[in-house]
Amino acid sequence: MKLTENRHLKLWMVVICAVIFWTIGAGYSRDLSASSEETYKGLKTFSDVLDIIEKNYVDEVDTKELIQKAIQGMVHSLDPHSSFMPPEAFEDLKIDTKGKFGGIGIVISMPKGILTVISPIENTPAYKAGIKTGDIIIKIDGESTKDMMLWESVKRMRGPKGEKVVITVFRKGTPEPIEFNLVRDIIPVESVKSIVLKPGYGYIRITNFQNNTTKDVAKVLKDFESDNHRIKGLILDLRDNPGGLLDQAVTVSDLFLKDGIIVTIKGRLGKHTKNYRAHNDDTDRNYSIVVLVSGGSASASEIVAGALQDHGRALILGTTTFGKGSVQTVESLRDGYGLKYTIARYYTPNGRSIQALGIKPDIVVKQRFLEEDEEDKPEDIYFKEKDLKNHLDAEPDKGKQKKKKSENNDSVKEKKHEIQSRHGVLNLETLKMDNQVMRALDILVGYDILNGGKAQKDESNIDG
Incomplete structure (x- = not known):
């Protein structure tokens, strides 16, 4: 009997240490042991289950591994973008932003x-x-x-x-x-690629937002704006851009804005609520911009599209974006583990929530694939934030209502998540076959002509 009590006490202490381990490691200082009766009861039940499994399961179990998986399940149940990461996964996350x-x-x-x-x-x-x-x-x-x-x-x-x-x-x-x-x-990992589509019209593709993205975009703009090119219109391609670093999304937006709010993040805590504003660097960028988006454009790319749209700085063309309007932070834990969790929601300069709604384009133009007739093309081939299990609502007060069951069923699984790769070779011939790029170019050229620009009216289109 004494042995059983000691064993149970040991397991109980393991659970308590595990919970304290991740909470203190994540930067909290509250006292969990007396925070609530329900918390205590829940931890006691967890301890009982762990004890029973360790004693009676058909195969010997690794207690540490079970606790880690329990934490993973707990964190992932919050929303699709929160996760408890083992050292290998955490290291990969850090590598992905270094370039x-x-x-x-x-x-x-x-x-x-x-x-x-x-x-x-x-x-x-x-x-x-x-x-x-x-x-x-x-x-x-x-x-x-x-x-x-x-x-x-x-x-x-x-x-x-x-x-x-x-x-x-x-x-x-x-x-x-x-x-x-x-x-x-x-x-x-090149996050920025560029090409001149025709004299006076530049194209920049951003595949994700990493440490050097703003610096690389600024370098391309400097070249486009030089006497060699004298840019009159720009296409900024954010299609299938999954996001990345918040600060890079803000600074890329700032390259095209003189003043005003770029994005607002609002969290439950005051320290997680903040306005990010544009700064005037005295660089004149008065040329027209078309931003290309798709259902695969998420998070940081939605911030850029939303900011330029709300300020009237760019026309958004394509299909509705993914709708990942939540902010995650990453905390380092002991032994190489990491905790990624959601702290806030994104709002565009006009106060629109991106979460589960996305950015709606000013002009809807579906991607046309060579093997399909445009009329037969399904309206939406992308999974969206709203299709993910446990996704957050657009506004926090809606979360108090009982959530509907996730649409993660057979009908959702049957959706195609076709992606035209943005990581391959960037060349003019490929872009000539891209109907969204060509539509954007026609808009830019037409706008320049109507405004008495220097575009030659007898100049043929790039695609003939």
Whole structure:
């Protein structure tokens, strides 16, 4: 009896330490042991369950692993963007914002739980070896990717420059799996690409917002605005941009605005409520701008689109954006763990909530794929924030109402999440076949002509 009591006490202390571990590590200082009767009862139940499982489960269990998974479940139940990250996943998150890493150079995702290549990155080992968009990665160094987490597969493919990795893929139309023997290299992640579409009209594509994004955009603008180009119109492509760093979204917006609010974040705590404002740097950018967006444009890209739209600085063209209007912060915990959790919601300069609503374009133009007739194109091929389980409501007071069951059912799963890769080669011929880019260019040229600009009226369109 004494042994059982000691064992139970030990488990109870493990639970208490685990809870204190993540709360104090995340920067809280409140006393949980006496915060509420319900909290105490909940922790006691958790301790009882842990004790029963450790004693009676068919296989021996790892108590530490069970507690970690319990914390993951607790945090993830808050909303889709909050997570408790093991050291490997936390390190990958930090790497993704730095702009380079050691690896093979592919963008991957897991639609329907299948590890799939979204795009090889230009001039990387994967690109040079012939890995293609749509390839399904079935093995990494001989180990099956079935049931492998996305972060785990990323970790296995990344590594120091010069080290080898073997990737086995299944490719549609190929009877046998294809094996690629690759040598890792330093992979620079270009978040900004640009090209001159025709004299006076520039195109900038931002694939995500990382540490150097604003600096790179400013460099491109300086070139576009030089005597060599004398820019008259700009297309800013934010399609399928999943977001990134808040400060970079604010500073990119600031490049095009003279004054006023760029974005407001509102949280439950006063310290999580803030207005971000534009600053006048005396740079004249009076040319017209069209911003391209899609259902894959989320978070930071929605901040930029919303700010330029509300200030009348740009025309937004495309389809309604993803609707991720929540702010996450990341806290470092002991032993390399990380906690990402939501602290606020985004609001555009006019006070519109982005959350689960997205940015609606001024002109709706659907992406046209070569193999489809435009009339047969489904209206919305993207999963949106509103389709995610446990998504936040647009306004906090709505959260007090009973939430409807998630639309994460068979009908939602049947939606296609087709993505035209924004990570491949940027060239003029490809852009000529992009109906949204061509529509944006026509708008810019037409606006310049109507306003008595220097565009030559007899100048033919880029696509003939």
